[in-house]
Amino acid sequence: MELDPNEHALHNAPFLWRTPEPKKSYEAIIVGGGLHGLATAYYLAKNHGMTDIAVVERGWLGNGNAVRNTTIIRSNYLWDESAAMYEHALKLWETLSDELDYDVMFSQRGVLNLAHNLHDVRESIRRVEANRLNGVDAEWLDADAVKEFCPIVDISPEARYPVMGATLQRRGGIARHDAVVFALGRAADALGVDLIQGCEVTGIDVVDGRVTGLQTSKGPIAAGKVGLVTAGRTSLLTAMAGFDLPIQSHPLQALVSEVYEQVLNCVVMSNAVHVYVSQAHKGELVMGAGIDAFNSYAQRGGLHVIEEQMSAGMELFPQFSRARVMRTWGGIVDVCPDASPIVGLTPVENLYVNCGWGTGGFKATPGSGWVMAHTIATGEPHELNRPFSMTRFETGELIDEHGAAAVAH
Amino acid sequence: MKRLDDRGRIDHDHSFEFTYDGRTLTAHPGDTLASALLANGVDVIGTSVLMSRPRGVVTDNVTDPHAFAQVGTGSVTEPLMRMNEVEVFAGFEAEGRLHQGLLPTERESTRFEKRFAHCDVLVVGAGPAGLSAALAAADAGSRVILVDDHPHLGGALLGGEKLIDDKPATRWVADVEARLRANPDVTILTRTTAFNNGDQGAVALMERVTEHLPEAKRDGRALRRMWQVRTHELVVATGATERPLVFADNDRPGVMLAAGVRGFLHRFGLVPEKLVVFTACDDAYRTAIDLAGAGVDVQMVVDVRKDPQGSLIKRTRELGIEIRDNAAVIGTDGDADGVLTAVRVASLDGGVPEAIACDCLAVSGGWDPLFDLHLHVSGGSRWNRKLVGFVPDGSLPGIRVTGAAAGIFGTAGCRRDGHVVGLVAAEATGHGTTADGPAAPEGHDANEGPTADFVDVPGTERIHAFVDQHRDVALAGVDRALGSGIHHVEHVKRYTLVGTGTEQGRTAKVNAGRLTARHFGLDFAEVGISNARPLAQPMTFGSLAGRSLGVRFDPVRTTSIHPWHVAHGAIFEDVGQWKRPWFFPQGNEDMDAAVLRECAAVREGVGMMDASTLGKIDVKGKDAGEFLDRLYTGVMSSLKPGRARYGVMCKADGMVMDDGVVLRLADDHFMATTTTGGAAGVLDWMEDFLQTEWPYLDVWLTSVTEQWATVAVVGPKAREVMAVLAPELDVTQDAFKFMQLEDAVVAGIESRVARISFSGELAFEINVPMTYGLALWEAVFAAGQPFGITPYGTESMHVLRAEKGYFIVGQETDGTVTPLDLGLDWMIADKEFVGRRSLRRSDMLRDDRKQLVGILPVDSKDRLPEGAQLIDSAEYEIPVSMIGHVTSSYESSAMGRTFGLALVRNGRNRIGETIYAPLADRTVAVEIVDAVIFDQEGARRDG
Amino acid sequence: MFEIRCPYCGPRDEPEFKYGGQAHVAYPADPELLSDEEWARFLFVRDNSRGRYAERWNHAAGCRRWFNVIRDTGTHELVGSYRVGEQPEDAR
Amino acid sequence: MADRAEPLAALQGRINDAAFGGTTLMTVPFVAQVGLRVEPGSAAAGRVETALGLELPEVNRMSESGGRRAIWLAPDEWLVVAADGEERSLVALLEEAIAGEGSVVDLSANRTGLELAGPDARTVLATCCSLDFHPRAFGPGQCAQTLIHKAGVLVEQRGDDRYLLLVRPSFAAYVAEWLLDGMLGLKADAAA
Ligand SMILES: Cc1cc2nc3c(=O)[nH]c(=O)nc-3n(C[C@H](O)[C@H](O)[C@H](O)COP(=O)(O)OP(=O)(O)OC[C@H]3O[C@@H](n4cnc5c(N)ncnc54)[C@H](O)[C@@H]3O)c2cc1C
Numbered sequence A: 001m002e003l004d005p006n007e008h009a010l011h012n013a014p015f016l017w018r019t020p021e022p023k024k025s026y027e028a029i030i031v032g033g034g035l036h037g038l039a040t041a042y043y044l045a046k047n048h049g050m051t052d053i054a055v056v057e058r059g060w061l062g063n064g065n066a067v068r069n070t071t072i073i074r075s076n077y078l079w080d081e082s083a084a085m086y087e088h089a090l091k092l093w094e095t096l097s098d099e100l101d102y103d104v105m106f107s108q109r110g111v112l113n114l115a116h117n118l119h120d121v122r123e124s125i126r127r128v129e130a131n132r133l134n135g136v137d138a139e140w141l142d143a144d145a146v147k148e149f150c151p152i153v154d155i156s157p158e159a160r161y162p163v164m165g166a167t168l169q170r171r172g173g174i175a176r177h178d179a180v181v182f183a184l185g186r187a188a189d190a191l192g193v194d195l196i197q198g199c200e201v202t203g204i205d206v207v208d209g210r211v212t213g214l215q216t217s218k219g220p221i222a223a224g225k226v227g228l229v230t231a232g233r234t235s236l237l238t239a240m241a242g243f244d245l246p247i248q249s250h251p252l253q254a255l256v257s258e259v260y261e262q263v264l265n266c267v268v269m270s271n272a273v274h275v276y277v278s279q280a281h282k283g284e285l286v287m288g289a290g291i292d293a294f295n296s297y298a299q300r301g302g303l304h305v306i307e308e309q310m311s312a313g314m315e316l317f318p319q320f321s322r323a324r325v326m327r328t329w330g331g332i333v334d335v336c337p338d339a340s341p342i343v344g345l346t347p348v349e350n351l352y353v354n355c356g357w358g359t360g361g362f363k364a365t366p367g368s369g370w371v372m373a374h375t376i377a378t379g380e381p382h383e384l385n386r387p388f389s390m391t392r393f394e395t396g397e398l399i400d401e402h403g404a405a406a407v408a409h
Numbered sequence B: 001m002k003r004l005d006d007r008g009r010i011d012h013d014h015s016f017e018f019t020y021d022g023r024t025l026t027a028h029p030g031d032t033l034a035s036a037l038l039a040n041g042v043d044v045i046g047t048s049v050l051m052s053r054p055r056g057v058v059t060d061n062v063t064d065p066h067a068f069a070q071v072g073t074g075s076v077t078e079p080l081m082r083m084n085e086v087e088v089f090a091g092f093e094a095e096g097r098l099h100q101g102l103l104p105t106e107r108e109s110t111r112f113e114k115r116f117a118h119c120d121v122l123v124v125g126a127g128p129a130g131l132s133a134a135l136a137a138a139d140a141g142s143r144v145i146l147v148d149d150h151p152h153l154g155g156a157l158l159g160g161e162k163l164i165d166d167k168p169a170t171r172w173v174a175d176v177e178a179r180l181r182a183n184p185d186v187t188i189l190t191r192t193t194a195f196n197n198g199d200q201g202a203v204a205l206m207e208r209v210t211e212h213l214p215e216a217k218r219d220g221r222a223l224r225r226m227w228q229v230r231t232h233e234l235v236v237a238t239g240a241t242e243r244p245l246v247f248a249d250n251d252r253p254g255v256m257l258a259a260g261v262r263g264f265l266h267r268f269g270l271v272p273e274k275l276v277v278f279t280a281c282d283d284a285y286r287t288a289i290d291l292a293g294a295g296v297d298v299q300m301v302v303d304v305r306k307d308p309q310g311s312l313i314k315r316t317r318e319l320g321i322e323i324r325d326n327a328a329v330i331g332t333d334g335d336a337d338g339v340l341t342a343v344r345v346a347s348l349d350g351g352v353p354e355a356i357a358c359d360c361l362a363v364s365g366g367w368d369p370l371f372d373l374h375l376h377v378s379g380g381s382r383w384n385r386k387l388v389g390f391v392p393d394g395s396l397p398g399i400r401v402t403g404a405a406a407g408i409f410g411t412a413g414c415r416r417d418g419h420v421v422g423l424v425a426a427e428a429t430g431h432g433t434t435a436d437g438p439a440a441p442e443g444h445d446a447n448e449g450p451t452a453d454f455v456d457v458p459g460t461e462r463i464h465a466f467v468d469q470h471r472d473v474a475l476a477g478v479d480r481a482l483g484s485g486i487h488h489v490e491h492v493k494r495y496t497l498v499g500t501g502t503e504q505g506r507t508a509k510v511n512a513g514r515l516t517a518r519h520f521g522l523d524f525a526e527v528g529i530s531n532a533r534p535l536a537q538p539m540t541f542g543s544l545a546g547r548s549l550g551v552r553f554d555p556v557r558t559t560s561i562h563p564w565h566v567a568h569g570a571i572f573e574d575v576g577q578w579k580r581p582w583f584f585p586q587g588n589e590d591m592d593a594a595v596l597r598e599c600a601a602v603r604e605g606v607g608m609m610d611a612s613t614l615g616k617i618d619v620k621g622k623d624a625g626e627f628l629d630r631l632y633t634g635v636m637s638s639l640k641p642g643r644a645r646y647g648v649m650c651k652a653d654g655m656v657m658d659d660g661v662v663l664r665l666a667d668d669h670f671m672a673t674t675t676t677g678g679a680a681g682v683l684d685w686m687e688d689f690l691q692t693e694w695p696y697l698d699v700w701l702t703s704v705t706e707q708w709a710t711v712a713v714v715g716p717k718a719r720e721v722m723a724v725l726a727p728e729l730d731v732t733q734d735a736f737k738f739m740q741l742e743d744a745v746v747a748g749i750e751s752r753v754a755r756i757s758f759s760g761e762l763a764f765e766i767n768v769p770m771t772y773g774l775a776l777w778e779a780v781f782a783a784g785q786p787f788g789i790t791p792y793g794t795e796s797m798h799v800l801r802a803e804k805g806y807f808i809v810g811q812e813t814d815g816t817v818t819p820l821d822l823g824l825d826w827m828i829a830d831k832e833f834v835g836r837r838s839l840r841r842s843d844m845l846r847d848d849r850k851q852l853v854g855i856l857p858v859d860s861k862d863r864l865p866e867g868a869q870l871i872d873s874a875e876y877e878i879p880v881s882m883i884g885h886v887t888s889s890y891e892s893s894a895m896g897r898t899f900g901l902a903l904v905r906n907g908r909n910r911i912g913e914t915i916y917a918p919l920a921d922r923t924v925a926v927e928i929v930d931a932v933i934f935d936q937e938g939a940r941r942d943g
Numbered sequence C: 001m002f003e004i005r006c007p008y009c010g011p012r013d014e015p016e017f018k019y020g021g022q023a024h025v026a027y028p029a030d031p032e033l034l035s036d037e038e039w040a041r042f043l044f045v046r047d048n049s050r051g052r053y054a055e056r057w058n059h060a061a062g063c064r065r066w067f068n069v070i071r072d073t074g075t076h077e078l079v080g081s082y083r084v085g086e087q088p089e090d091a092r
Numbered sequence D: 001m002a003d004r005a006e007p008l009a010a011l012q013g014r015i016n017d018a019a020f021g022g023t024t025l026m027t028v029p030f031v032a033q034v035g036l037r038v039e040p041g042s043a044a045a046g047r048v049e050t051a052l053g054l055e056l057p058e059v060n061r062m063s064e065s066g067g068r069r070a071i072w073l074a075p076d077e078w079l080v081v082a083a084d085g086e087e088r089s090l091v092a093l094l095e096e097a098i099a100g101e102g103s104v105v106d107l108s109a110n111r112t113g114l115e116l117a118g119p120d121a122r123t124v125l126a127t128c129c130s131l132d133f134h135p136r137a138f139g140p141g142q143c144a145q146t147l148i149h150k151a152g153v154l155v156e157q158r159g160d161d162r163y164l165l166l167v168r169p170s171f172a173a174y175v176a177e178w179l180l181d182g183m184l185g186l187k188a189d190a191a192a
């Protein structure tokens, strides 16, 4: 089903947001009008009653990874800390459209993670078992069951890397990236949050170890508290505040095909062959490519990564041969050494950071906003984000999500 | 439309039949699907995406928002093919599907190829600018590739009646083409689209090799070929595209773009009966003039501008064509099928509209330079108010935009600019000399007037005045978006979907941006248009994958012994790119039965295994021992020549990275073995430290993984087999100890034999040059027959080593496990090694870390799945706290029971305790035991 | 797809190379002397700036040498390459 | 000694049949191959040159004399190739020459050879290798380590239109599959 853009013209357009100029000062400012920034602002207002707040965004709302991701939502992560965080988010997704009164097109069509060798199988079962005991829905399917669930996957044993089975999270799925931006922005605006676009933060004022305000392209703005929610550009911002993060920013490319009648009824991800693909509501195939190895802020990567993706895709879905890549793009993903985010306090008082979601933070959107809002409002991490602190890199208490589910989208 | 016999570049003398929507139609060689349909009077080619409105062909090129078809049938059907690009042939089949194509349902075997190419100057677009550039660069001595997406060179010159040097422009084209073809360093590719521009001149092209031919004439050749060009200089001469105007019912079949109408005349000899032209620029007058010249009844030119001047307008008047200035088409009328029958024209100052009968309305809102290849690498653009079009802004290294793509709209200017750009590009590649004059400035020909900044007709009905005809977005849709508070074009795009269709809104985006700017009273130069991205044209997955499929997708690596494994019915396991025998079933055995048999043979008699895939690194030099000491947790420098030692290495973060046995061959010579999957990574790791951290060490590394094949002879009877194979070699315990190496002739092959055991049994690993691997294997198999020698695979190997508590990298470890967690405290020598410091971090010192232990299910028949989680109590409620997981789990023939290995919190202090594996269908009690379960004294390794 | 100049073999396509992150970060001479914080910095923190950046590449499919490249992380311009032991000014 | 296995035995038939229009693919008989690591310009390198009777070639080049040739692999690395059976004597000769200042490793089984020759050889390579083999960029006596799609190879131009590819045996079939497929496509083009 797709929205008819004209039909609504006959009715009054639902209002999305105001375009305010920044006030002189705010109780709290969120830097970054991506999904996590918008969700943070929304929950600050809604859960914590803070309305003297602003989101400052250098471009337009959503112009970072928010609109560039492949929209896969799932919570079947291996480690307890991650599973708790993502499951919290998934539960929020399940009621988000109703709560925000705006259809974010969350479709729980199921996410398959394919296993192609014995190592994959072992790690998949390990994850399914851990998920189940953490209260996260997860199933192991053998190859025939995979075929039954997703008939267009090629499971023939002659394949270079035959499908040996898959994990399935039925509650996982996709949502419409742009709609989520509209929905969260509208809800935050309605609660009084100033969404300030075209406002780039160029400096962070720190006095006696404590943040007091921001320098921006629209002038200085004072702030009692500041949350940095700037994904791939976070290193540039923390440098303004005088500290570094263990983050590298990489291009991650994705692509969409032209629009076809529905052929793919679920999300399929494969680690060994490196594919993740779904078919959006409108009918375009949405596919993610591998990460480009180098770091970059250019929002683009190499075509060879896409070419490899196409070979991998054809291995699993031979009938995609005549599907066409219509548009490719790259986001800037903020990758942490353990493939888990950093959400919490910083060395600067009243300055909080939420980043490192890397290739997989879309699914966390409501959960991330929820715990970030808690952290900003109370000055203490929420129980769920406590393990995701910066200090884990010193103690070694990493939450290493590379091993079991290396395709972290 | 009607076909004129004396016009166009098609072969009028021949014709053939093809099928569209099940109807049999005729076409001529040279026809595209679009021209063929127009010639057959197929005005309605399908319906639109949201409103199901009838739609027709709009123009003669790939920017057409409607002209898409589903081509072919069965497994070779291809959705959304461009009707203006697809050439028809006898037997061609297509169906009108303007959106939502159909994917085939089966695998196809069509060939899509790739080719690499290199050049000094790549010229994209063979219009006057591109041809001039290519010729100048080639004449200067550069290696040139010239590409154009049409079957013929000439670009816009093919769709008009221009003169160059007083001769028809096509004569000039032919002349330039001949000169280029005569140059051996020039490659000309027609029917080829440049679709992606990457960094440092990496340009991707797609050539339609046999697509225009009937299946029978393709003869096994590729349908398409992707070219991966690396060019020093890229010349973008891709021309410009025309954009429409917005008015009520502007989507009716019969409403077309002006240059398209002209193109259909000149390229295909097609003309309407009665024409009206509606324009905001001079160029569309060419359509009126040319069609009048072809005998078409040109009713009127409706021009939104007041009192336009210039030679084209003058000429139009001279032909007696009525020009209605300061006027607009405010609506259109159609017949029962919706096809255009009349337009309604009114003055922009108001007044009564006048209906004018026509079957074609040729519209032009102006021209948009097309420079995607510059945008692909983050090139900028700026709005040129005078041209009323976007032009490239700023220059990028190695990329030059010329001709109409750069906003130079006159043919003479295009030639001039192309020539200069060609010379400059050649010079940049070290050929020729500086250009002989200035390039041409952007702008129209001197005889052409300015384009009006005009998008939609004031007061137009909103619902059926289309901005994006492909996505069915009308003014009303844009209004609604703009009424919601958004004002950024990207938000408008994402709200309305303008420009997100398969032609990426080529005819829509600029108008949508201008409407947005006007609505908010903003300057369009600031508002801009939504982002353009690759690909310049959509390309199929299959053609981008090329031949990298199946056996060519990823290497299948096998050892020299592999043919024997295949011949003896081995079932294989993928380990990285290697295929390794997993088990060797006999008769109807399943895996469990085969593995029990194989393991029993090894423990009771003798087994043999192909261990050739293990990584092997030759380490040579005076400092080789010191070097290895710095990388392994243990000490290697104290090893005596002729002896071997097991080693583990960590990443800098202290986590186990790889393990293997290190053999000392001489004082300054070692060979380190690695895991199969880790081989490349370990060598890279070693080289990294050697080259960048310790370049002063005298050490030389060489990969010898594939120099050596390794056959392991394992079991209590291994000595007896060895005695047969190597009569010269003293294999007695005293002469040949555990972890000792000997050079020996084995089965007549010069070998290096080592007593290394991964099973706890007496074992000999025989290493011979890879080419002798199969011969050795066969000899071992033959010599072992009297002892019942049993080939075994990786599964049995895993069972045997697990019984001994040996971990497998990647199975017991996952990047979060330290050597201490594995109980390898004894291997942490008192010296610095990479990663050591990490073992002192607080989290590494916690006593409740997960540690490697053995587990025995209380029910000795119950085999746990690997990956099962472990908890403290038999009763539990979800969520439950997990204390570890089962890393390995097997049935042991030696012990007659199931067992496993697990990582368990504080596990080593909990030996003897019972914990639980809560499975979906049952909860299994398991006892924690020492990781070494079988033969704890190690009595068996010496036989 | 980058074309990277190996200082030994010459310009080659990116797939022949392996990326190695920020250049000029030495393994600490005596890790035992470092605090947990200092050690964590070495292990995990690398420059992530926008603009000209000195980074390591290994010509994995060619001469297997590690070398350094100056690249602009904002534009992908490859300014030059230089050998291990040389300084960025040597970049050609 | 026992028989040696040809790494490409299983593909030999297809390799033989691939020829078209004078372009051929062939497997290459066994040769002795020895890996040499030595500091260029050092005394040891000088002794190696004397012992081999040839100059150690510069980057991306090969030098040849008396049936032996040295192929440049890296700034301090060469592959020395000689007739089958010479590996032992060659190792001994080189060991003696370097006298502990470097490394000499018998790699005779570590790579296997494929020879591609004929008027379309360059185009066949262009189907799977990104190097520029145009005569302006690559000529006889030149060599390079590069990729055939995802497999490493050492390419050496042995004459006009004649290329030797040395490949690890476990990748040989993969490389052959690419070359055979390239030839198949070009054969069809040539026929059209
Ligand atoms: C190709 C791709 C595929 C992906 N696929 C998935 C997937 O399938 N599932 C999934 O869960 N996740 C996926 N992700 C990851 C996901 O997109 C991100 O983790 C998530 O969107 C990041 O959160 P965010 O919304 O806060 O970041 P962003 O949307 O990037 O928000 C950061 C914002 O900060 C702004 N900003 C930066 N600097 C400044 C400054 N100085 N001043 C003011 N504002 C500033 C930026 O403009 C931007 O709008 C994918 C990412 C990519 C690139």
Ligand SMILES: NC(=O)c1ccc[n+]([C@@H]2O[C@H](COP(=O)([O-])OP(=O)(O)OC[C@H]3O[C@@H](n4cnc5c(N)ncnc54)[C@H](O)[C@@H]3O)[C@@H](O)[C@H]2O)c1
Pocket (backbone or CB within 6 Å): B124, B125, B126, B127, B128, B129, B130, B131, B147, B148, B149, B150, B154, B155, B156, B157, B192, B193, B194, B195, B237, B238, B239, B240, B281, B283, B367, B370, B402, B403, B404, B405, B408, B409, B410, B411, B412, B414, B444, B445, B448, B536
């Ligand atoms: N008077 C006007 O308003 C006006 C406006 C625009 C153009 N023109 C005329 O058009 C001509 C422009 O000459 P030109 O040489 O700049 O361009 P051109 O339009 O003559 O040639 C460009 C060629 O490039 C091809 N092409 C475009 N993108 C391609 C791609 N990605 N890959 C491969 N081929 C691609 C096109 O199909 C075309 O054949 C001149 O004659 C000019 O007078 C006039």
Ligand SMILES: Cc1cc2nc3c(=O)[nH]c(=O)nc-3n(C[C@H](O)[C@H](O)[C@H](O)COP(=O)(O)O)c2cc1C
Pocket (backbone or CB within 6 Å): A067, A068, A069, A070, A071, A177, A256, A280, A282, A284, A286, A327, A328, A329, A330, B499, B500, B501, B504, B531, B532, B533
């Ligand atoms: C799930 C999803 C579906 C998309 N579908 C389309 C589409 O149908 N048409 C289109 O042109 N772009 C589509 N896009 C891509 C966007 O147009 C755009 O490229 C992407 O949001 C990144 O923005 P950028 O290209 O401006 O950098 C889609 C993107 C996503 C994430």
Ligand SMILES: [Zn+2]
Pocket (backbone or CB within 6 Å): C006, C007, C008, C009, C010, C059, C062, C063, C064, C065
């Ligand atoms: Zn190199």
